[in-house]
Amino acid sequence: MDRNKIKLLLQTVKHLKFKQIYYQLYYLIRNKFFKRIYVKELKKEIHPLNWHDSFLYTNSFIKENRFTFLNLPHQFTDKINWNYADFGKLWTYNLNYFDFLNQKDCSAGEGLKLINDYIENESNLKDGKEPYPISLRGINWIKFLSKNKISEVKINQTLYNHYETLIHNLEYHLLGNHLLENGYSLLFGAYYFKDESLYKKAKQILTEELTEQILSDGAHFELSPMYHQILFHRILDCIRLIQLNKWQEDNLLLFLKGKASLMRSWLEEITFCNGVIPMVNDSAYRIAPESDQLFQFAEEIGLERKKEKLRASGYRMFRSKNYELFIDVGNVGPDYQPGHAHSDTFNFELYVRSKPILVDPGISTYEKNDRRLKERGTSYHNTVKIGNQDQTKVWDGFRIAKRAKIIELKEIDNTIEAAHNGYKNLGIIHTRRFSTHETNIIQIEDIISKKVDEEQVAFFHFHPDVKEIRILNNKIELINNGIIIHFEGNEVVIKEEEYQYCLGFNSTKKAKKIKVYFNTTLSTRIDL
Incomplete structure (x- = not known):
């Protein structure tokens, strides 16, 4: 193993819980010498x-x-x-x-x-x-x-x-999510076999893990909307299981309903009006049940509706009559399990009149290859990359070494500003401000804390339905969408390229993106 690989491994392992390391070793030794x-x-x-x-x-x-x-x-x-x-x-x-x-x-x-x-x-x-x-x-x-x-x-x-x-x-x-799935299944097994030992373990896992894994705003802590849908579906199944089959008399049903109500609130907040979820982190089309299916299921089992503001997950959704703006101003996820996280701090998606315009490209593979590294990397998201390094170091399919941290967050009315330290080895702090003061204008300000020689690039990925882009000086026009995006800053240069938008696993489609080169500051105004 080369020196760089060892460094990556150490940066990854230091964030693990002792329990994870213990069980890695325990299962390795037990299954090798005491297999049963x-x-x-x-x-x-x-x-x-x-x-x-x-x-x-x-x-x-x-x-x-x-x-x-x-x-x-x-x-x-x-x-x-x-x-x-x-x-x-x-x-x-x-x-x-x-x-x-x-x-x-x-x-x-x-x-x-x-x-x-x-x-x-x-x-x-x-x-x-x-x-x-x-x-x-x-x-x-x-x-x-x-x-x-x-x-x-x-x-x-x-x-x-x-x-x-x-x-x-x-x-x-x-x-x-793996241990949580174990707990959900043990509950089904316990009810099916009327097995007290399976039930005791299921209740323990579900109580402990849902308490930790469901954040105060209702998000699953791995911050993948797709996995959130999957795990929300599973908890709804468990509620129905208990409702339809009277066996145990305790507080588990009440506990599950409380967590499910929180999860429903979060999913309602981040689902676009056309029913699609943001494709952030490891999310893909046609894997999880759709939000509308889950909301209908929740109604069928009489789940109480809650409304919690988006906070702990780091995600925000701004909605107006004409558009929906989803943004990420949070950390990458739980330090000890970021396998489904991407290097995407300050990433965003924009839907205009229920149609996708600026999008996260999503994922097309879980294989440990260059394609997956690219799809998890900074340059595959609507954010800023400095030099040749990612904000957060993704590697080996499902691993993360050093990771960007949010070090400042301010929210006032329709403006949110945050700073991250993903480039602290360069002595740089990246600050991004989103403002939505007017119905048809979105303003994004990027500030790099000091002048550096490294290249600074802001990425903007367009949905495949955005067919024609015209570059005119320091602005671009989306010809068929009636949208103009203006750029102001130091040494601004705009380049148009193609990328592969993910339609699902093993399925992609060519789409357009622009790279905006700048120096220290960049102001982006989107006129709808």
């Missing part, structure tokens, strides 16, 4: 739960063993290879989640056939035996079996063994 098979005889008869879905997943399983995940289709010509890895680990994970059991077009017979095929191949499973896919698959199996009133000894025994594996391999080494 998690088989425990299920000695009681299992009856399906009461269950019905609020909505179904889009079709990912098509007849004749054809599956489509992450916009990548594959047909197994002979039998299903549940370890199929040609499209990367995330595709394999999706195959093992079994979301397709609860999709729009999957009969009880087809679902049973898929489950039994999986059980027959269990001894050969690899990724599917990891705790995260076990967690999601467990919920999907229980939902499917319950709503179709299916109870088969072989399936129940296999499912019980999976939960034995899960409870002995909880993702304390990762924490964050």
Whole structure:
């Protein structure tokens, strides 16, 4: 390992919790020298739960063993290879989640056939035996079996063994959304098997992790709107589970409802009027349920509505009659689990008359490659990059070394100003001010704290629907949108380039961006 890699690793590891390091070592040693098979005889008869879905997943399983995940289709010509890895680990994970059991077009017979095929191949499973896919698959199996009133000894025994594996391999080494998913699934397993030990652990995890992971304004602390939708869906499922199946009498339902109400408030605040979420951090289209589906689900289970201002998450949303401006003036996320964070401090998205104009490009891959590094990097966001370094050092797919911190934040009426220290090694503080004083004018001021030789560039990424941009001196015109953007500052130079806008995983489309070179100060005025 070279010296630079060691430095990155040390900068990353120093932010971890002791619990993460302990469990990394504990699981490594235990699984290498004391590996066990998690088989425990299920000695009681299992009856399906009461269950019905609020909505179904889009079709990912098509007849004749054809599956489509992450916009990548594959047909197994002979039998299903549940370890199929040609499209990367995330595709394999999706195959093992079994979301397709609860999709729009999957009969009880087809679902049973898929489950039994999986059980027959269990001894050969690899990724599917990891705790995260076990967690999601467990919920999907229980939902499917319950709503179709299916109870088969072989399936129940296999499912019980999976939960034995899960409870002995909880993702304390990762924490964050992974451990929360473990807790959600354990609750489903506890109710399905009427198992007190599973329930005790589920309640402990959910109480502790939701208390920590749901911020005071309702955001999930990893600050990905997509993951927020996923985890909000899961908590709504847990509330419905308890409401439909009377078993435990305690305060867990009340606790879950309180956290879900907060999560609903945050999602309502950051969802654009056309129903789309900002594509910030690790967010992608057609992965999570849509906001409107979740709001309808919340209504069905009688969830109380709360309205909390956006604060702790660092996100803000300015709305007027003509536009919506979403901005990021917060830190990158929890220090010990920033795997889904990007180098995007002071990033923003602008929708005009419900149509996207300036956007976050989103993500198209979870593979550890140059594409993912680029999509997480500063220059792939609507913010300022200085020299050849990122504000926050993203590396190796899901890791972050040094990270930008907000060191000052001021909010007055329709103006918000913040400063970050992501370039402190250059002796620089970057300050950005957003002002929305007039209905049709947005002002952005960038100030670099001292004059330096390093190149200073502000990036502006346009949605693919913005077809034609005209550069005239120190302004640009969006020909078909009636929008003019003016730039004033020292040594301003504007260049137009193309980039790949992410339509989802493994799917991109060419779009336009501009790079505005400046020295020390830049004033951007957007006339709508």
